[in-house]
Amino acid sequence: MKNEINYKEYYEEIKNQYPVINEGVRLHFWPDKTCVSARAPDHKSKIRLYNSSTITVNSNAIKLLELCDGIRTTQQIVDNIRNMDGINDNSLEEKITKFLYNASNEYSHISFLPARAKERVDLVSTGSKEHYFPTHFVLEPTNSCNLKCKHCYRLNGQYEKQELSLDEIKDVIDQMNNLGAFVVEVTGGECTLHKNFTEIIEYAYPRMNVLGVLTNGMNINEEMVEKLNPYKDKLLWSISLDSCDEQYHDSFRGIKGAFNKTCEGIRLLAKNDHCVRVSMSITSDNIDHIKDTIDFAHNDLKVLTFGYSSILPFGRGADLNNIGFSYEEILKIIDVRKYAEKYPGFVNFYEEGKLKNTLEHSKNCGVGWRSIVIGPNGNVRPCVMIDEEMINFGNIRDERIEDIVKKEIVKKLRNIEMPTEKSCDSCTRVSYCKGCIHRAMGANMERLDKGENQCAWAEKNNVLDYIKNIHTNSCANKSCGL
Known part of the structure; x- marks a missing residue:
C-alpha cells in the first residue's frame, strides 16, 4: 500500500522551486482529445510508457503544464492560476500541488529546479484538431526471416523479399516525428536481418522516446549489442520464447537450435543491462509450460518482464488447432497470479476487471488512428495483424504520411x-x-x-x-x- 502524501508539507517543500517540463514531453492534439507523452526515466517506466503511451489531459492540466517553464516558482504558478481565472478556492493550492506531484512522480512530465532556469522551457505540441496523427507506429524494414514459425501472421506460403532502404526508413522516422509520434516498434520479418538495423536504431534514438524491438533474438551478437549500448535507455526488447523446453520451442519455430540462439541473445542483452521482455505465444500444446517458462525467464535469463498471448488464426496460424485462448481462459487453467506474487511486477497479465474496464471505457484500441504500420514494401495499414490486402491506406513511396493519415478511412476507424x-x-x-x-x-x-x-x-x-x-x-x- 502506498504511503499517504501530505500535500501541505509537499507544497512547503516545492513552493520556492521551479517546475520545468522534462525533455521529450509533448502535448499531442487529436480531434476529440488531447494527450501528453513523456520520455521514460528508467526501465520500469519505459514498459509502462510502451504499454500505455499517452495520458489524456483536460484544459486545466494543459494550462498548468504550460506554466511549468522553469522561470516560475510553484507559488507563482498557484498565484498565476488564481489571478488568471479569478478563483477564490481555498483548496486550489492543494489541487495544484497534487497535480504537480503526480506530474513529477507518476508520469515524469516535470522536474523541480532549485534555481530559476536561464531560459524559458516551452511545452512542445504536435498533432491536429482536424486529423488523427499517430503517436505510435510499427516499422517493418524487411520481411526476411530466419525462422519458419508455425503461427506467423505475415509469411504464409511463398513470398517475395521486400525491404525498405535506409534513406526511406530515415524519411519515415522524420515524417512520423514531425506528426507527433514518439514510440516506434521495429519488427519484421526479422528486423535484425536488415543490413542497416543498428543504423535504424541510431537514427530513431534522438527522435523517439521509446524504441521497441520485436525479434526472435537469434541474430543478436556482441558486436550488435556493443553498438546499441549507447541507446539502451530508450530501447525495449521484446523477444519471442515459447517454452523453457528446447525441443518444443525449436519445433514451433521450425528451426533446430533456435532455442539456444535465442537464449544466448537474451542473456547477452540482460548482461549489458538492456530492458528485455520475454514474449510467449500460447497454444494448447505449451499452455502447461507457462509456470516453468516464467521461472526460467526470471531466474535463468534474468529478463525484466514476461508476457504471453494467444495465437490468432491468421496467416500460418490458421492451420493450427486449439488456439485463440482468451486471457480469462488462460487464467482458469494456469494460476498466473501466483507468479505475479512470486515475482512482483514481472508477469504482465490483466488483473480481474482491468481488461473489462479498459474495453468499456475506450472506444477502440487505436487501430489506424493512434497507431499505424509501415510495411517493407512501403504500404501503410492500420494494424500488424491486418493484411495490406484487407485495408491499405496508401504507400510511402507515392504519398507523404501526413496525406495518408488524413484520409477519411482513418476517421471511420476511429469511430468504430x-x-x-x-x-x-x-x-x-x-x-x-x-x-x-x-x-x-x-x-x-x-x-x-x-x-x-x-x-x-x-x-x-x-x-x-x-x-x-x-x-x-x-x-x-x-x-x-x-
Missing part, C-alpha cells in the same frame, strides 16, 4: 467501437472478438461465408462495407488465413 462483453453479451463469440476490431471483422466474414447475416456489432458500426471489401480483395484467395 470495439466489441465488448457489454455490447455483445448474447453472442457466443464474445470472448474471441472482444477488444479487437480485426477479429470481429474476421468472425463476420465467416458468417457471410456461411450465408448468415452480420452480427449486431457489425450492423451498429456499419462495417459491412469493410467486410465486403476484405471479402472481395483478400479471402477470395484465402491470403488472410480465414
Whole structure:
C-alpha cells in the first residue's frame, strides 16, 4: 500500500522551486482529445510508457503544464492560476500541488529546479484538431526471416523479399516525428536481418522516446549489442520464447537450435543491462509450460518482464488447432497470479476487471488512428495483424504520411467501437472478438461465408462495407488465413 502524501508539507517543500517540463514531453492534439507523452526515466517506466503511451489531459492540466517553464516558482504558478481565472478556492493550492506531484512522480512530465532556469522551457505540441496523427507506429524494414514459425501472421506460403532502404526508413522516422509520434516498434520479418538495423536504431534514438524491438533474438551478437549500448535507455526488447523446453520451442519455430540462439541473445542483452521482455505465444500444446517458462525467464535469463498471448488464426496460424485462448481462459487453467506474487511486477497479465474496464471505457484500441504500420514494401495499414490486402491506406513511396493519415478511412476507424462483453453479451463469440476490431471483422466474414447475416456489432458500426471489401480483395484467395 502506498504511503499517504501530505500535500501541505509537499507544497512547503516545492513552493520556492521551479517546475520545468522534462525533455521529450509533448502535448499531442487529436480531434476529440488531447494527450501528453513523456520520455521514460528508467526501465520500469519505459514498459509502462510502451504499454500505455499517452495520458489524456483536460484544459486545466494543459494550462498548468504550460506554466511549468522553469522561470516560475510553484507559488507563482498557484498565484498565476488564481489571478488568471479569478478563483477564490481555498483548496486550489492543494489541487495544484497534487497535480504537480503526480506530474513529477507518476508520469515524469516535470522536474523541480532549485534555481530559476536561464531560459524559458516551452511545452512542445504536435498533432491536429482536424486529423488523427499517430503517436505510435510499427516499422517493418524487411520481411526476411530466419525462422519458419508455425503461427506467423505475415509469411504464409511463398513470398517475395521486400525491404525498405535506409534513406526511406530515415524519411519515415522524420515524417512520423514531425506528426507527433514518439514510440516506434521495429519488427519484421526479422528486423535484425536488415543490413542497416543498428543504423535504424541510431537514427530513431534522438527522435523517439521509446524504441521497441520485436525479434526472435537469434541474430543478436556482441558486436550488435556493443553498438546499441549507447541507446539502451530508450530501447525495449521484446523477444519471442515459447517454452523453457528446447525441443518444443525449436519445433514451433521450425528451426533446430533456435532455442539456444535465442537464449544466448537474451542473456547477452540482460548482461549489458538492456530492458528485455520475454514474449510467449500460447497454444494448447505449451499452455502447461507457462509456470516453468516464467521461472526460467526470471531466474535463468534474468529478463525484466514476461508476457504471453494467444495465437490468432491468421496467416500460418490458421492451420493450427486449439488456439485463440482468451486471457480469462488462460487464467482458469494456469494460476498466473501466483507468479505475479512470486515475482512482483514481472508477469504482465490483466488483473480481474482491468481488461473489462479498459474495453468499456475506450472506444477502440487505436487501430489506424493512434497507431499505424509501415510495411517493407512501403504500404501503410492500420494494424500488424491486418493484411495490406484487407485495408491499405496508401504507400510511402507515392504519398507523404501526413496525406495518408488524413484520409477519411482513418476517421471511420476511429469511430468504430470495439466489441465488448457489454455490447455483445448474447453472442457466443464474445470472448474471441472482444477488444479487437480485426477479429470481429474476421468472425463476420465467416458468417457471410456461411450465408448468415452480420452480427449486431457489425450492423451498429456499419462495417459491412469493410467486410465486403476484405471479402472481395483478400479471402477470395484465402491470403488472410480465414
